[in-house]
Amino acid sequence: MKSTDITREELWAQQNLSAMEIDYSIWERDRSMLHQMSKVSHTCTFVVDVYKCKYTFASSNFADLLGYDRHKIATLEKQGDYLESRIHPDDRQQLADLQVRLGQFIYSLPVEKRNDYCNIYSFRIRDTRQQYIRVSSKQQVLEQSSSGKAWLILGNMDISPNQKESGQVDCTVINLKNGEIFSPSLLIRPHTDLTSREIEILYLIQQGFLSKEIAHRLCISIHTVNIHRQNLLRKLGVQNSIEAIKAGIESGLLS
Incomplete structure (x- = not known):
């Protein structure tokens, strides 16, 4: 490290x-x-x-x-x-x-x-x-x-x-x-400028949670969740959640 x-x-x-x-x-x-x-x-x-x-x-x-x-x-x-x-x-x-x-x-x-x-x-x-x-x-x-x-x-x-x-x-x-x-890998951002909130949402996406469920768990609006989702897709250079999860695993953000 x-x-x-x-x-x-x-x-x-x-x-x-x-x-x-x-x-x-x-x-x-x-x-x-x-x-x-x-x-x-x-x-x-x-x-x-x-x-x-x-x-x-x-x-x-x-x-x-x-x-x-x-x-x-x-x-x-x-x-x-x-x-x-x-x-x-x-x-x-x-x-x-x-x-x-x-x-x-x-x-x-x-x-x-x-x-x-x-x-x-x-x-x-x-x-x-x-x-x-x-x-x-x-x-x-x-x-x-x-x-x-x-x-x-x-x-x-x-x-x-x-x-x-x-x-x-x-x-x-x-x-x-x-x-x-x-996982500590969620909290360490080696090769990306994702915010801690975006990483947290990426982790929840990996766990299978929908935007409505993520909003409830994090006490934020669905609109805010969707903005975070759009931002993390853009930063990871991917088109959808499946590609985002794959990119997260490859970069060490997800286990």
Whole structure:
């Protein structure tokens, strides 16, 4: 995967979060709750503060399960990207690029829809025996600012039951409002200028939905759907939906 031209931190900064929008007493409450939960859970929990652009919490299970230094976990805010230090070097760049591209997709959506998604990544990390194992990391918005922007991101990492031999970082994107599952290839636009909405409609066309059904699912008019359909046909240089689906698969937009 080609490295992106923007970092995660630069992407987060585009939200323009303001200190006036954030109440850190909420985070203190959440931190206390997460500490208590870590005592009864074996998953590795972490939190990213998008306003500060840094990791702000990690449960002690990172030390118990994956062999991280306990002191550095306890002082995570001062440790930079320490949580990422045990990720396989080949996977770390893939993961960073994928997170940026998924973030660009989410930030292209209306503000009221940006926090509806959960991303589940699968990659390799070094464990207590200094061997690489595959883990699953589920990430979603924990807290929003007063203006509805993503502020705190909650992550839960656990050893994956599927220990396949692969150098590929996998990702599944779930819309928490309607249960739809997206392939990451839908959110990455390598060779086309289709908008995220046009890609979403192309995906629904592939699933067999009619314009009326697409309009209902996306809460837009049939007229708007048809305009998007015309635009994506034009951009893909095809004449009909069947050709559009074929072009989408060939370009990597559809799986």
